[in-house]
Amino acid sequence: MVQKPAPDSARRSERSRRAIYDAALALVGEIGYPKTTIEGIAARAGVGKQTIYRWWNSKADVLLEAFLDLGEQAARAAAQSGQDPRDGIPDTGDLAADLKLVLRATVDELLDPRFEAPSRALAAEGLVDEQLGAEFVGKLLEPQLQLYVRRLRSAQDQGAVRPEVDPRIALELFVAPLAQRWLQRTGPISHAYTDTLVDYALYGLAPR
Structure with missing residues (x-):
């Protein structure tokens, strides 16, 4: 009698x-x-x-992990095409061009339907669920913001940004308006819009 191999529980769990x-x-x-429920x-x-309840406590936890996984899949696809996301924001020596490139991406x-709905759901739920909000920021947003911090610090080393500028505050000049406009739907977002944010942030509003 031929014995069948035991079911692979790890593979079944991953599936x-x-x-x-x-x-x-x-x-x-x-x-x-x-309207989305655990059921x-x-x-x-x-x-x-x-x-589901064996692995997660709530639908918010499920969605957060699913969204993080979606981001990891996108990162792996980018790495296979030669664009390793771990390299961070490119540093060509032209700060404005580098920021415009990453903000366009x-x-x-944000306009990709695969990302838009879960992004909005997590952002909104994070406002009322303090723990989820902290996880959303810590696991998803802050690592991305630190890429801007490193690029701005590099620009400081190159003399393109004043040395007394706090990069963590400075990045909010172009990231925060984009996030607010997208989340609250106060206007369209586009490459032209983010290019303008970078120009305003780097060059100010006063006549030059």
């Missing part, structure tokens, strides 16, 4: 986890965060509710 990620992101995109995610993923991501 279930991936199905749950996909289900959570899909439902938020289709019906919105308020709905479980049904869409083809798993039991107990499977940010606009493209």
